[in-house]
Amino acid sequence: MFLTPPTSASSSSSFFARFAGSITAWSGTTLAFCLALGLVLIWALMGPLFHYSETWQLVINTGTTIITFLMVFLIQRAQNKDSLVLHLKLNELIAAHKGASNRLINAQDFTEDEIHVLHQYFCLLAEKAKHDHDLGRTHSVEEAEENHQEKRRARARK
Structure with a gap:
């Protein structure tokens, strides 16, 4: 509809x-x-x-x-x-966008605390990407954590 x-x-x-x-x-x-x-x-x-x-x-x-x-x-x-x-x-x-986090739709309606939590999370993702030397990769909130954990597991296996 x-x-x-x-x-x-x-x-x-x-x-x-x-x-x-x-x-x-x-x-x-x-x-x-x-x-x-x-x-x-x-x-x-x-x-x-x-x-x-x-x-x-x-x-x-x-x-x-x-x-x-x-x-x-x-x-x-x-x-x-x-x-x-x-x-x-x-x-x-x-x-x-298929990979985007739908929970960010209408983020303008979030409370200041919710926005602060998301901001901190994205800062963390940016920091992780910086350490992974992969600044060009983009993720949804969900994908980013999943991808980061997969990278850690792959490195641990080596």
Whole structure:
């Protein structure tokens, strides 16, 4: 049974997704930076005209605070989507590779302790490969321990 992507997203959610994606993409352009720099320069040049008053300072402080506040949410939304898509692609590669450990699918949902245990295990595997002078060989978690034990048994027999 194959899963198909959902197609019944609400129009407001879909609109917001497109809007957030567009704003996030545009905010990273050279034009957006130049416009922001231009606004800051105009504000700075108007300082003498307004005698560097508190109101003059309040304009830039309020404007930048509001823009920053809103951009945090838009950028986080885009980052969440990108992160999820990356996880899905990695999950597909793990699921499709015959020798890969399927328990690593959705590893992003592991607790910090579980991640730490796996990290330590992979560090151990890297160390074993280093001692075996076989850095190019890759394994699943299960295969790696099995292969390492077979190598030890083969060396012991010699």
